[in-house]
Amino acid sequence: MARHLKGGEEPPLMTIPRELILSLERVHEHAKSDSDFRSVLDSLDGFGRTARGAILTFLLMQSFTACPSAPRKKGISSPFTEYLKYLPMEMLPTFWAPAECDLLTGTTLAPALTAKLNSLNREFEQLREATSSLPWCAEQWWDEVDGILEFDDWLQVDAFYRSRALEYPGVGDCMVPCIDMANHSSGTGTAAIYEVDDQGNAVLLLRDGKTVEENGEITITYGDKKGACEMLFSYGFIEDEMESARELFLDLSIPGDDPLGRAKAAVANCAPGFKIVESGDGVSWDGAYIWLICVNEEDGLSFQIQQTVEGNRELIATWKDEPVHGFEDFRSILEQDPLWDVYHLRAVSVLQERIASQLQDLYGSDDQVDAAQHGDGTNIRERAWHLAKRLRFLESELLEKAYSYYEDELPA
Structure with missing residues (x-):
């Protein structure tokens, strides 16, 4: 900027008419x-x-x-x-x-x-x-x-x-032309926010309490909570200040010997995996799909064909004879069951096994990545190599942390 700016005292830094959005x-x-x-x-x-x-x-x-x-x-x-x-x-x-x-x-x-x-x-x-x-x-x-x-x-x-x-x-x-040219900075580094005014125009506003010195840069955030994988996937970079992968998604598949495997796959209305999120000193995880893997017919899960009012046939899941309307909230149903501790232990076991598998794949390819020729005269650009190395490091740190964190929940 050509002059000093102070949040709360500035008009919109930029206004883009609605017809140009x-x-x-x-x-x-x-x-x-x-x-x-x-x-x-x-x-x-x-x-x-x-x-x-x-x-x-x-x-x-x-x-x-x-x-x-x-x-x-x-x-x-x-x-x-x-x-x-x-x-x-x-x-x-x-x-x-x-x-x-x-x-x-x-x-x-x-x-x-x-x-x-x-x-x-x-x-x-x-x-x-x-x-x-x-x-x-x-x-x-x-x-x-x-x-x-x-x-x-x-x-x-x-x-x-x-x-x-x-x-x-x-x-x-x-x-939004022009506003979408602004670079990303997260946390306190974000200088401006984007909104819509009363006429439907896009406006760029300096954050309250934020100052930008003369010749400073106006930045926006692309998403403070986005993980390293998503940042690289969507924007082609990982910000220098990122010290953690923040979050990552690991896919899961229903075991081939699961007698209800095909039925589970047919009714699952959730992502086939789970998300690991770094939270303070610990690690949280979320994923409805994992509960489908952890319970079976002997526990109370069953499926039946039901005819709809339109005359169509559809597969219905039941838990102890009560219909399950989607599996996004299946955990809350299991939490009310006397065997919740057993189901939770199974889930953590599946989670641990999947994390271990991911770490094995990651570390198992480290030597090949380290030995890869990169830079001028090769098929690997210097920037791509460094970005891949950085992602590998950040994800291995979070996976290791998650493995250790949930290891304490498994019986010795």
């Missing part, structure tokens, strides 16, 4: 006047009606509209056409080379990255299939010789959105 509402407004884009959006059905689907497709179309190599111009330019030209190419892990991705072996980012790339590929194929029936798309986007769209283009608009999307009150997930 790239939201689902704004995309639909643009589609009313852009028939080419509207035909693409309509072809996507449900995906095109979500904020993510609509905004990514809009970004892709705006990039195509501005593309100098496009044989025939399609779509209508907007202020966002210029905005796209100034967005930096983020080094998110979805752009890492295979050798760089191998550095993540044993981290929780490795399966998350694989799942994300698979999801992006499905979205891209959905886009191809949906728009191939539009003559100009078939010719200019998908022609085997002259088509110009590639999977990397979808990766890029995903990176733009994922690394810059802000959740605004009354607007939802959106991109």
